[in-house]
Amino acid sequence: MKLEILTKNENQEIQNGIISKIRDLINYKNLEPGDKLPSERMLSEKFEVSRTNVREAIQKLEFYGLLKSKPQSGTFIADIGQVAMNGMIEDILRLEDSDFKSLVETRILLELKTVRLAAQRRTEEDLIQMKEALDAYSVKVENGEDAMQEDLLFHLAIAKASGNSTMNTFMLIITPEIITKFEEHHVCDKGLAFMGIQEHQDIFDAIKNQNPQEAKAKMKVHFKALYQYCYNI
């Protein structure tokens, strides 16, 4: 068999190709929710790709909740209906990578909500963890060191305290991208860092006092510079 080394991009393209072929198969064979997909071996033969590629494509669709693999049994179509299946696959195929503006916009949206929820729902344990992150940030800044990591860990602690597992997951997904993009764009600034200590403290106090409005207001202040930067790209 001919062998080639593919770049990540090319690999993604053939994966998307498999996904669209799976969609066509579902439509053509009129497979309904709960039905079994042809076996991985059969698909790899029919599509003329390796079984590994088929497995990766299936795993991607499984991640989005469209398929469900059962060991020693088969891969099954989720109970979301044919129309939704087609629409979702279409969207997944057209999905593009997140740009910086989208990331920041989403982060601000999420955090203005998580901070309110945290003020309502935080436990004593949450407070302890936020305080730890807060102190770690202060120490770094006062030593004149870069504290972006500690900064974001404080924000992640808030997300955890929000008690909303979905938003917590989403914050985890975007945080590393935010960090790397920040470093690329040189968003961090020593002067802002010192202001950040007080701003973090204000947010923490509002959460501790279980005051959602105050917490959101203080977070808005904290995001002011970032907000303007985001909309001036």
Next chain:
Amino acid sequence: MKLEILTKNENQEIQNGIISKIRDLINYKNLEPGDKLPSERMLSEKFEVSRTNVREAIQKLEFYGLLKSKPQSGTFIADIGQVAMNGMIEDILRLEDSDFKSLVETRILLELKTVRLAAQRRTEEDLIQMKEALDAYSVKVENGEDAMQEDLLFHLAIAKASGNSTMNTFMLIITPEIITKFEEHHVCDKGLAFMGIQEHQDIFDAIKNQNPQEAKAKMKVHFKALYQYCYNI
């Protein structure tokens, strides 16, 4: 070698075990951003697990942006710093599955934003696609059929029109879960579906007229029943 069939849950546990061992290794060996991780073979031997398990764990950390694999070269630690790395891995290990309330809460938050952005940024092409989804929904409802899929596809069309790729992705992630959970909880209701036609039309008109405030207000109306349901679980 001894072989056992593991449930998905057990499999996830050993994967989390590998992830925490990788974290320990990074700390113990004092690996810094950009450094190369030991090879997959070495890790599988040291941790006494299969190389496949190691690869899966690495892929998971790669999904969260903490590692980066380069073909024929090695796996490298992302440029996010040791502190952030530790905190993130800790959070990922403790991450729990999304509950229904979190999902709905997040959906409402996202959609109240995407609908505003869509009103600001929608293109003519976006309008056409939203109109298609809208009509498909109306037809189904007027025929007395279940139209939850068409309902959600209309909302996904709005997310696409928002021009924010991150929020679009997040909507795609939660939608299938929402559908299945809705069916479990029997949230859908024929009476509400007829009201939904007008509500969808109102949202569409506001987006078409590029009126963000109106769009958000109409979306809030549309979510009213869902909102109450969510907070009464």
Next chain:
DNA sequence: CCAACGAAACTGGTTAACCAGATTGGTTTG
């Protein structure tokens, strides 16, 4: 004639062998 049984085929998951590009360290050459 039908239900109960069982072996063979089929399933997704797992393992081990293999591929070719990247890396490395010692040798050679200017």
Next chain:
DNA sequence: CAAACCAATCTGGTTAACCAGTTTCGTTGG
């Protein structure tokens, strides 16, 4: 002595063979 080179080695990626439940369907016994 330094730079260029080359082969041995190491890397993540890929393939094929294997594992053990699950399913299927023909057979058998009542």
